[in-house]
Amino acid sequence: MHSVWKALGRITAAAVLAFLGLSLFCEVYYHLPVRVEDPDGATNYRWAPNAFYSRGTEGFAWGKMNNEGYVNPGDYREGDPVDILIVGSSHMEALQVPMKDATVMRLSDRFRDAKVYNIGMSNHDLLSCCSNLEAALKKYQPSRCAVIETINIIFSDYEFEEVMRGRTFHESVPAQGILSGFARQNHFLRLLHSQLESYQKAAAGAGRDNEDGISDSLLDAPKNDEEVLDRFTQWLHGIAERAGTRLIIAYHPKASINADGSLQVWSDASTIRQFADLCEKNGIWFLDMSGRFASEYAQNHKLPYGFVNSAIGDGHFNTDGHAMFADEIARIIEKL
Amino acid sequence: MSFNDLSFYPFAAVLLLLIFLAEHLTGPKTAPVIKKLLLLAASFYVICLYRPEFCLCTAGVIGLTYAGGRFIERCPEPRKPLAAGLLVTCLVLLLGYFKYFNFLLGTFSAVTGRQVTLLQIAAPVGISFYIFTAISYLMDVSWGKCPAETSLINVALLIAYFPKLLCGPLVRGNDFLPQLRQSRRMTRESFAVGIQIFVFGFFKKAVLANHMARFLDSVFFAPSAFDNGTLFLAMIANMPALYFDFSGYSDMAIGMSRMIGYKLQPNFNLPFITSNISEFWNRWHMTLTAWLQTYLFNPLAVHFRRKMAGMPKEFRKKHKLLPESAAAVITFLISGIWHGVGFNFAIFGLLHGIFYVIQKLFAQARKKSGAPSWGKAGRVISILANFLLINLIQVFFRTGTVREAAGFYRALFVPHAGVSFMSFWCIAGFVLLGAATLMAILRQHREGLPEPEGFYPVQDLGTVRGLALLLMCAGLALLLGYFGDTFFVYEQF
Numbered sequence: 001m002h003s004v005w006k007a008l009g010r011i012t013a014a015a016v017l018a019f020l021g022l023s024l025f026c027e028v029y030y031h032l033p034v035r036v037e038d039p040d041g042a043t044n045y046r047w048a049p050n051a052f053y054s055r056g057t058e059g060f061a062w063g064k065m066n067n068e069g070y071v072n073p074g075d076y077r078e079g080d081p082v083d084i085l086i087v088g089s090s091h092m093e094a095l096q097v098p099m100k101d102a103t104v105m106r107l108s109d110r111f112r113d114a115k116v117y118n119i120g121m122s123n124h125d126l127l128s129c130c131s132n133l134e135a136a137l138k139k140y141q142p143s144r145c146a147v148i149e150t151i152n153i154i155f156s157d158y159e160f161e162e163v164m165r166g167r168t169f170h171e172s173v174p175a176q177g178i179l180s181g182f183a184r185q186n187h188f189l190r191l192l193h194s195q196l197e198s199y200q201k202a203a204a205g206a207g208r209d210n211e212d213g214i215s216d217s218l219l220d221a222p223k224n225d226e227e228v229l230d231r232f233t234q235w236l237h238g239i240a241e242r243a244g245t246r247l248i249i250a251y252h253p254k255a256s257i258n259a260d261g262s263l264q265v266w267s268d269a270s271t272i273r274q275f276a277d278l279c280e281k282n283g284i285w286f287l288d289m290s291g292r293f294a295s296e297y298a299q300n301h302k303l304p305y306g307f308v309n310s311a312i313g314d315g316h317f318n319t320d321g322h323a324m325f326a327d328e329i330a331r332i333i334e335k336l
Numbered sequence: 337m338s339f340n341d342l343s344f345y346p347f348a349a350v351l352l353l354l355i356f357l358a359e360h361l362t363g364p365k366t367a368p369v370i371k372k373l374l375l376l377a378a379s380f381y382v383i384c385l386y387r388p389e390f391c392l393c394t395a396g397v398i399g400l401t402y403a404g405g406r407f408i409e410r411c412p413e414p415r416k417p418l419a420a421g422l423l424v425t426c427l428v429l430l431l432g433y434f435k436y437f438n439f440l441l442g443t444f445s446a447v448t449g450r451q452v453t454l455l456q457i458a459a460p461v462g463i464s465f466y467i468f469t470a471i472s473y474l475m476d477v478s479w480g481k482c483p484a485e486t487s488l489i490n491v492a493l494l495i496a497y498f499p500k501l502l503c504g505p506l507v508r509g510n511d512f513l514p515q516l517r518q519s520r521r522m523t524r525e526s527f528a529v530g531i532q533i534f535v536f537g538f539f540k541k542a543v544l545a546n547h548m549a550r551f552l553d554s555v556f557f558a559p560s561a562f563d564n565g566t567l568f569l570a571m572i573a574n575m576p577a578l579y580f581d582f583s584g585y586s587d588m589a590i591g592m593s594r595m596i597g598y599k600l601q602p603n604f605n606l607p608f609i610t611s612n613i614s615e616f617w618n619r620w621h622m623t624l625t626a627w628l629q630t631y632l633f634n635p636l637a638v639h640f641r642r643k644m645a646g647m648p649k650e651f652r653k654k655h656k657l658l659p660e661s662a663a664a665v666i667t668f669l670i671s672g673i674w675h676g677v678g679f680n681f682a683i684f685g686l687l688h689g690i691f692y693v694i695q696k697l698f699a700q701a702r703k704k705s706g707a708p709s710w711g712k713a714g715r716v717i718s719i720l721a722n723f724l725l726i727n728l729i730q731v732f733f734r735t736g737t738v739r740e741a742a743g744f745y746r747a748l749f750v751p752h753a754g755v756s757f758m759s760f761w762c763i764a765g766f767v768l769l770g771a772a773t774l775m776a777i778l779r780q781h782r783e784g785l786p787e788p789e790g791f792y793p794v795q796d797l798g799t800v801r802g803l804a805l806l807l808m809c810a811g812l813a814l815l816l817g818y819f820g821d822t823f824f825v826y827e828q829f
Contacts (some may be wrong), residue, residue: 014803021804022811027816147375191815199342199819257755261560301563301755309547312554 004062009179019188026187029056033065034184041135043121044128044168046070057191059307066217070119071095073105083114084333085142085245087129090151091252091317091325092120096307098300101319103149106326111333126150126249127159130236131168137243145246145336147329153251153275157225160232173229183217192275197255238282246336249279250329252289252321255297255304256313263297265290292324337385338502339588340822352522354594358523368519372427372489375596377526379498379760383461390460393434394496400426401470402491409484420478422469431467434459434473439677439689441451462501464674468627473509477629482510490516499592503585505603506623510794512598520597528797530594535810536792537587542817544768545581547761550818551575555757557732559747565746574734575727576769579607579631582621587792601626605790606776608769611718612699613692616726624674636663657696664696665689675733678743684732691725 033051037045046069047053054062067075069095074081086092086104094102104118117140124132129148137146183189240247253267272288279286289304296302303313304321317325337344351374358370383390404423411419445452473494485491490513500507512564555562555570562570586603593600607620617625637827640659642651665686710718735741738823776788795802 010798010803013800016808017800017804018383018811022815025812107585164492188815189809192811194340195814195817195819202820202822203342240519257554257558257561259558261558261754297755301561301753303755306757308758311550312755312757 003063010065011168018109020021023186023188026063028192029187030054030191031062032190036069038069040139042132042139043124043136044071044117044132046119046121049097053095055095056309058310059318060309061094061096061098063099069129069152070117070121071099071102071104073108074117076117082113082117082140082142083144084111084116085136085140085146086116086118086120086134087136087146088120088122088250089124089129089151090120090122090150091321092118092149093122094118094120094317094322097319097322101322103317103322103329107330107333110330112328120149125152127163128168129156130232131163131166133236134239134243137239137245141243142245145248145333146240146243146317147248147250149252149325151252151254151307153249154224154271157228160228164232164235179205188291206296224271224274226278229278230282233278237282237284246285247283247330248285248287248332249275250287250289250325251275252293252304252317252325254314255293257303263294263303265293285336287332288327289325289328292328296320296324337382338823339538339585339592342819347378348379348592351375355596356522356755361583367521371519372493372516375487375497376492378713379493379496379700380502382498382501383496386461387458393460393463394432394466397427397430397466397470398488398492399494401755402485402488403471404474405484405491406486407479408474417477420474423474427467427474428472431463433457434463436673443745450596460820462503465501465504466495468624469507469509472627472631473513476508476510478747482513485509485513486518497593499589499596500600502623503582503589503733504623504626505586505600507600508623508627511601515598516824522595522597526597527595529792530591530596532591532794532797532806533594533792534591535586535636535806535813537584537589537591539584539809539813539817540587542819543586543760544765545577545584546582546818546820547824548573548577548759548820549764550820551757551759551762552734553749556740556744559744561754562747562750563756564748566750566755566757567744569758569762571731571744571748572724572727573759573765574607574730575723578730578733578825579604579620579769580765586654602790607778608723609719609773609788611715611722612695613688613722613726614695616722617688624671632670633663633667639663641666657693657700661693661696664692668692680732680738680739683738683741684729687729687732691729697725716826730758 006324031052031054033047033053035045036048038046045066049065049067049069051069052062053065065072066072072074084107085105090101092242094104101107102118104116104120107116111177119136119140126148129150133148135144180192181195186211209306236249245327251272253265255263255265258264265288270292276288293304296304302320302324304317304324305315306313307318342804354374355371358374359367362370380391380394383394386707398425404419406415406418408423434457438457441452444450462665473482473491474486477484485494493516494507494509494512497507497512508768552574554568554631557572559567583604590600601623603621603623605619605622607616610616610619621631636660640662644655644659649655666689668685668689669682670685672681672688672793675684707816731744732738732741735744772790773788776790779785779791795805
């Protein structure tokens with residue numbers, strides 16, 4: 001009996017040691033702050049203020065959230081004037097690249113006289129961003145423009161209608177129990193959970209979704225209903241107009257390499273034209289990155305997505321992707 | 337269900353628990369029988385998960401092997417080779433039907449221009465491996481190297497034993513059957529060693545092989561999109577990636593077996609520190625190499641030597657290497673065809689055979705001329721050259737067709753601009769391979785071994801340190817691994 005207790009003691013001690021070792025490793029390799037509520041409703045949630053982050057699973061980058069819990073070169077104080085507001089997904093959050101390479105920094109460098117502020121957050125697709133837009137514009141009051149970044153422009157009529165009715169499409173901040181709280185604070189458990197999730201997704205044979213919720217199946221969907229999209233873009237323009245600013249919707253499709261070496265941009269030209277035409281009709285600037293991606297690939301052999309430690313051409317914006325995106329956004333802002 | 341599948345782990349845990357209970361709660365006579373029945377049921381369950389009808393083929397091969405072995409043993413001595421030959425032919429035809437029939441039909445159609453309808457044939461899981469196991473058993477019985485097995489359960493496990501079913505190591509009767517007859521038990525020691533080997537293999541597969549495969553899949557899919565540097569990296573990472581994949585599986589199979597209480601033969605032994613094709617195959621997929629050597633190369637070489645015996649002495653002296661060379665080329669060609677269906681696999685095997693002969697001729701010429709040894713620097717250069725050669729040939733293995741392989745070579749050798757991508761995981765793979773080789777060399781010097789030998793970094797799990805290291809290694813594999821759409825390369829064979 002004594003030896004059984006001894007063995008159990010050894011196993012427990014080893015498990016604790018291993019847990020501590022792996023947790024320490026993840027402090028550097030995969031350190032994501034916890035999500036907290038956004039009291040202003042500009043985003044569905046944000047990261048804990050001033051928290052350290054690091055990421056080695058896709059690219060290698062680390063840094064610190066600003067005082068609001070967003071990835072920005074500087075803090076935000078209530079009433080600070082903002083000129084350009086960036087709203088969007090994890091691509092704009094840019095946890096995968098060093099701060100100097102992120103879109104927000106590139107735009108700040110380009111428009112030195114202007115304050116560029118980024119509230120891009122993981123899991124915020126176009127619908128989430130639009131449903132929070134009014135609150136975001138009310139709080140930050142961008143004087144020059146607000147940029148909504150999105151990787152998907154195809155949604156169902158129901159989703160568009162629901163957003164216009166004021167429904168929000170978002171995950172809430174997880175419960176704050178002792179156990180779940182501990183799990184959320186421990187980066188080893190969080191990465192383990194994320195790994196298991198990606199395994200389950202692959203095992204279920206689901207289309208490979210990225211954090212913004214776009215799946216291959218969506219790309220095969222028919223284009224948006226013209227009448228609903230017309231009302232939706234009018235509605236968006238109304239929000240921007242009331243806030244006294246201009247709106248830019250910046251769309252960047254998925255892109256991958258074909259067997260013959262050409263670049264396949266995963267977007268349907270007629271869907272983009274429809275979206276662009278309705279945006280133009282209703283006073284919204286629309287940016288389509290398809291052309292820029294194709295020309296950068298053809299001339300400079302650069303891909304906007306993917307990192308040396310993940311997949312080629314897949315995943316989030318890499319340094320080149322941010323450079324292309326910021327450059328195209330800047331061109332539009334200069335025209336405003 | 338393979339080791340790559342997370343649902344395997346609860347299955348394995350339950351199975352190990354049942355075996356443990358059977359060994360501890362039942363008598364010494366019934367325990368081994370229950371253990372084998374459990375293993376057999378588990379093996380057929382695994383096969384069933386792929387397709388229930390695959391069980392029929394496996395059961396058929398078990399029946400044929402069992403009855404065939406008994407039949408050969410009862411045959412009078414002069415008739416044994418004929419009986420074995422007939423049975424082996426049946427097995428080869430069965431393998432040929434499942435793996436190559438449609439390919440041959442398609443080729444016939446392409447050559448003659450005749451329209452043919454391909455059959456709906458799915459190769460049963462692990463067929464390439466268990467047919468070779470069955471052949472080796474029948475040949476061993478006919479040669480008197482191994483007695484015919486009287487227990488059907490033992491023969492069934494020899495064929496269908498699930499840890500090695502999918503991708504080997506290739507098991508042979510004279511090695512595995514004695515273990516089954518001995519009624520080996522799970523012991524604390526064997527479990528401790530087994531679980532560590534398993535985790536070691538899991539790390540290789542999940543972390544290195546899976547990540548490297550993502551990079552290689554992209555580059556081999558569209559080689560013309562990438563610049564020459566990236567293509568070169570993909571070319572030289574191809575073989576190490578396969579090594580991590582296949583040796584990862586082998587380690588997991590060996591580890592799982594050790595936990596159960598059986599020993600499977602090692603399949604790899606630092607294959608990249610070899611300076612020629614012959615040395616390489618003695619350290620790469622060793623169980624297949626040993627099989628091919630015993631049942632194909634040696635009989636062929638003996639046959640050709642006999643043929644040569646009738647030739648003039650001058651001819652024999654001049655072409656001393658001819659029997660061995662012819663046997664090697666045929667053996668490598670068959671090895672290539674065994675690996676996969678397509679002309680690319682045949683070319684892969686043939687090239688190994690041709691370079692084997694060239695290297696032998698070169699070595700013979702050097703020996704004749706009395707040239708001095710190249711020393712350590714020469715050895716390092718020849719290791720690097722051999723590594724490049726093997727990777728260059730491996731392009732045929734990786735690509736689906738000869739046309740795709742030609743496309744890759746064209747893109748690799750014609751200078752052009754393209755996407756530049758220095759895969760982190762390929763570099764990490766090289767670093768770890770280098771570190772493992774260095775450790776093996778240091779161990780060779782420390783222990784006075786004639787050659788560097790691969791080894792498993794097995795710890796004493798009776799200590800907190802050993803246990804913590806094992807748990808950390810398993811945890812790291814889970815954290816760093818890629819668990820997307822992955823499979824074992826040799827699963828398809």
